Amino acid sequence: MHAHSPDTPRAFLPVRIAVLTVSDTRTLADDRSGDTLAARIEAAGHILADRKILKDEQTEIAAQLRTWCADPEVDVVISTGGTGLTGRDVTVEAHRDVYEKEIDAFGTIFTIVSMKKVGTSAVQSRACAGVAQGTYLFALPGSTGACKDGWDEILAPQLDYRHAPCNFVEMFPRLEEHKRRK
Template identity: 50%
Template sequence: MAKQFIPINIAVMTVSDTRTEDTDTSGKLLCDRIQETGHTLAEKVIVPDDIYQIRAVVSRWIADESVQAIITTGGTGVTGRDGTPEAIKPLLDKEIQGFGEIFRMISYEDIKTSTIQSRALSGVANGTYLFCLPGSSGACRTGWDALIHDQLDVRHSPCNLAELMPRLRE
């Protein structure tokens, strides 16, 4: 018997010192993809590239039982203000190392060696899955379409992260 689609509540954070709701194309792309797929947008915010502000919002979402996944966009580069990985890693119970590796492998097809500047990462904290993507719309499209979409769909075979979410099994 085929599995039924289960919508997941997903929060989206754009990490940027300059973007606004009008100019946040990456955050909008993710929100559109989430809703077009049938998932629920739990919340969407823009946060300055400051590790403590990032942690404050992400910690609130991790503690919120109604949020099952979090996607951040921005702050994963190597410049002085890029601090998303440093903000997120201490919050993780487990890091999903393959996510960043596969993201960079797929990105290599489009941007060649520039992909080494991406510190995309993923992990789980308190049963909430986190995905940290670069700030470009292309990177968000790649991350969602090639990786996150299938992993948050309980129907994806042979396995997916959605079926492991403790909050969906209760």
């Protein structure tokens, strides 16, 4: 994958995405945020590689993120839930335990998107993103609205190889280039 000229359209490349819902109370039967993400992933032409629900336990969340990062069938992980400020909100800490590099601007852009919907209440979200083992990891809040906003406004375009001037997909081959250096 390399830079493309604007007059040569790129073909869509499906990405394999795993969805993790973090909640002490949700089940697959009532996981509206996970359903929202799964539906949007598939509607966009991507592959729902896996889906799980875990309790708000930092070590378990981090272990699942690491498992998916090690799985060649998973390119991207999107979690929902556990990004708030309460004592049980440990998803951000679990993500940061796993990240090799943090994508700092993701939280900033998410806050800008959220402010248009919820005003200054957006300050309470700790949405974050990073990269580990060549896998992108995104942590979205647990509300269905936040999942819609995060997907529609940020992730859908950035996970579309055709999106210009740049996108996350075109960087996949280079995420682990440090391992190839002599």
